Amino acid sequence: MPDPLNPLRIVRVVAWGLIAALSAVMLYVTLSSEKPAGVAIGGPFTLTAMDGKRLNTAEVMRGRPYGVFFGFTHCPDICPTAMWELSEILRKSGPMAKDFRVFFVTVDPERDTPELLSSYISAFDNRIIGMSGTAEEIAAVARAHRAFYRKVPTPSGYTMDHTATIYLFDGKAQLWGTFDATESEENRLKKLARLLGK
């Protein structure tokens, strides 16, 4: 019988609560797509890009679809794997995805400086753009995306819990769908092709 006060269990319950909430919101967005006043997830944002300059996603994308991922570089498994898989999808999608971009928003701005993001992301497809900023800026962008993250202490420092879903936005910067971490590559390729209208 699990201990009801076990912190992981609490985290799990809270996480499932968030998932339920996110699903409900997405369902609402889907159902109310006729009404422009529906609850918006995401939307354009401005953060500091890897070259240290401020970057507004709407100015970069100019009406083209894009993706957003929340991650951090002190992440041993899911982040490099997700970025590598994404790189493969971009590569396999060929020229149709040439103007597609994915913004990698760090949830750990304390450690992920633009320089570090730049060197880290150089290992992956150059359509992935690292974005950092102040803790408040990151919190605002994550809130707009209903993305969850939080700092968790470890014996040697801390790590981050974070939403590992890749958000997909259409040309109007409206949430169009997601790449789920467990989804097959084939599915993702089809999704991306549909998003890009090919």
Place this chain on the structure above:
Amino acid sequence: MFTTIGRMAAISVAALCLTATAHAHATFDIAEATQDSSFKGVVKIGHGCEGSPTHTVIISVPEGVIGVKPMPKSGWKLKTTTGAYARTYDYFGRPMSEGVKEIVWSDGQLKDSEYDEFVFSSRISGAVPTGPLHFPVTQLCEKGEHRWSEVAAPGVDPHSLKSPAPAVRIKAKQVAQAGGHGSHGTQTQAQHQHHAAPTASGLILHLPWTRATPPGAKVAGGFMTIENKTGTADRLIGGSFEVANVFEVHEMAMEGGVMKMRALPKGLEVPAGGKAELKPGGYHVMFIDLKRQLKEGEKLKGELVFEKAGKIPVEYIVRPIGSTSGGHAH
């Protein structure tokens, strides 16, 4: 590829058993084979454990021995464990990347006063280096056990070992080898290092691996399967890695789209007679504050610390970024 590991206690127990029967190690009937040719392995079991009858015999198949087929024995249950090889081998023109890695004959009855043989057919790949090739054997008795798993370190006389792993001397094929030598050389190196790893006792580390890191990354995860062949549970409580300042044992889980990672303050249990699997998306050892980038193809050393078994050396193969298993590139 098995790294078999050692513990002084087990060696001393084996030493006690062996005082009376030092000549009767588990050995191969014909202890010679040739690269790139078939090999029929006959392991001879000459006695029980201090008088106690044998009920199980387990043979671990080293990397490079492919297409293994065990011979069933009347009165014994036969089971095999298959897994990915460290690379793909050519098996009569057909690529082969996985196969039998362990053979278990169990539920048998072999008295201390009797003798029996345990047989398998196999092929020695051309990638196996010349010299001794070890097949660790575990013999479980009604009371007690023998772990024939010691491998002589360089410069040590194998005859001085108390509980040596049965070995087959691999000879070079008598054909001039042109081309392809480079890749064979690499494999030979890997083989050599793995077989030279320290030995004896009940924990086996299967295929430890990690991933190449993006430049600037300060962390990496280490993965493997830890198998506990002893009758007591053990616990992975710490360790070290040659190019990291900090080492922790972690658990990771995706819960409804949220990635969570936790240090395991009490370490990770390796159940008696069971396994602990460290793999992407689950348990892993975490290398923190990396001193440099990890490059694909490297082999990096470290140490695992267990509550009971103590310190055990380990060597990780660095797989490409995006690899999901240690067996093959993505």
